[in-house]
Amino acid sequence: MSNDHAHSHESGHDHEHHHHLRESETYYAARTKALESLFREKGLIGTDTVDRIIHFFEHEMGPFNGARVVAKAWTDPAFKARLMEDANSGIAELGLRDGIEGENLRVVENTASVHNIVCCTLCSCWPWPLLGLPPYWFKDPVFRARVVREPRAVLSDFGVTLPAGKRVEIWDSSAQVRYFVIPERPAGTDGWTEEKLAALVSTESMQGLALVSA
Template sequence: MPHDDHDHPHALLPPDPALRVKALETILTRKGLIDPAALDEIIDTYQNRIGPKNGARVVARAWSEPDFKRALLSDATPVVAELGYYGRQGEHMVVVENTRHTHNMVVCTLCSCYPWPLLGIPPGWYKSDAYRARAVREPRKVLADFGVTLPADTAVRVWDSTAEVRYLVLPMRPEGTDGFSEDALASLVTRDSMIGTGLPKVPS
């Protein structure tokens, strides 16, 4: 069978995913198809300079400004684009709000569709087969694995992110944050709380 052919080029790639990525990067660099410096810049931008910071700013503003929140929940794409958060992987955004009665969680059951302009690079667990399968079948157990226990009467709604639509969860504003500035509120917003697998930090 072709997959057993050790002379096939793919057989030369190491089995570990990280090593495979490095091997492919080396091959593409030698062929002049990618520039390692440009690649490092892109990764650094999304992992460190963007990360979930943009999303946290959006959430903090929604917590602070009712009109902004209404517009965000009504049609998120132009609202976040106006703030400068747009581009590949963020063309069509939908924001769903957590309430006392409903908790939202996002998954991509087919691959790893994710709102890069707002949350940066998706975490490894988000792309895993286990998360993609279990989030739909047993969302409460998945939440428990992340340390989130919800009241029995809080419904859990799972949203399937796709190439056409990407979702951002608007978590509930923590109690005891009256009078907080947007910067202070943004510091409480975690990446996982915007995916729905976590909650915002509790103010100290």
């Protein structure tokens, strides 16, 4: 799915959109806290269960996995070629598991001429093993509706302005396939270690909503 058309952006819309996203973040945080309290009250989960889940997402499944993949792709062209050909086999080379919600991954690469954005227009299909928990904005219905219709305006909301001649490609994740972006490597990072490079990579950049800078 592709879309490289810029659209008009009405005055005041940015403010309304960011306000809506802040409200969404507060809503999801409050809802999560309420559900956790209810489950504890009913004896369905204990503190140790919550702690194990938090540990899992902090140390085993999170955007640090995707950042490792990006850094390796930036420094090893042969690995990147294999990753682009078969994403699941590629991440397995790094000892990463695809697991549930990551069985059918596809990697797309941002270049000087093409910028890729990932969304899920139907729900919130997300590559959990590589990126961990999906952020609130990815699940936001306003984001899902606008990103296909006016991708450059949405990028502007995230602080990204692309050159007019750069093509924008939109990839719609689904239960069948989930997409992952290799962002452009920033200038001035020649000779950097993979660990140092990985520290530059954000969740947003691996879904095409941010650029990477050194």
